[in-house]
Amino acid sequence: MDQETQSSAGDDIAVDSVMASSDIQSELSRNPRILSLPVKIIVSVGSAHLTVKEMIALSSDSTVTLESKIQDPAEIYVGEQLIARGELVEADENDQIGVRITEFNEHRD
Numbered sequence: 001m002d003q004e005t006q007s008s009a010g011d012d013i014a015v016d017s018v019m020a021s022s023d024i025q026s027e028l029s030r031n032p033r034i035l036s037l038p039v040k041i042i043v044s045v046g047s048a049h050l051t052v053k054e055m056i057a058l059s060s061d062s063t064v065t066l067e068s069k070i071q072d073p074a075e076i077y078v079g080e081q082l083i084a085r086g087e088l089v090e091a092d093e094n095d096q097i098g099v100r101i102t103e104f105n106e107h108r109d
Helices: 021-030 032-036 052-056
Strands: 002-006 012-016 041-044 074-078 081-090 097-104
Antiparallel strands (some): 002 012, 081 097
8 A cells, every 4th residue: 555645845755554674764765854754643442333323322421332341452553554552541640641552563564
């Protein structure tokens, strides 16, 4: 899967998400601006399957039970690619949460 990203200078930079490590190092040496590109990560703590009827019945006081357990690791994605797993932690004194990485996906190259 190829992903096109535009740098702030307006130049198009193509990044192949399945590059080998040596290819990545070579690309970084040719285009060091790649390191400045923003990457959005998604942290997933679980999922649920609901019927349309159940979704319509949801209200602000509803609880949706997830298929994961409280001790299960959160999954960290870039796009649709799982890159790591971790545990949720309190990130600072402002009640923000973070994720402490506990393992990397072995197929993330």
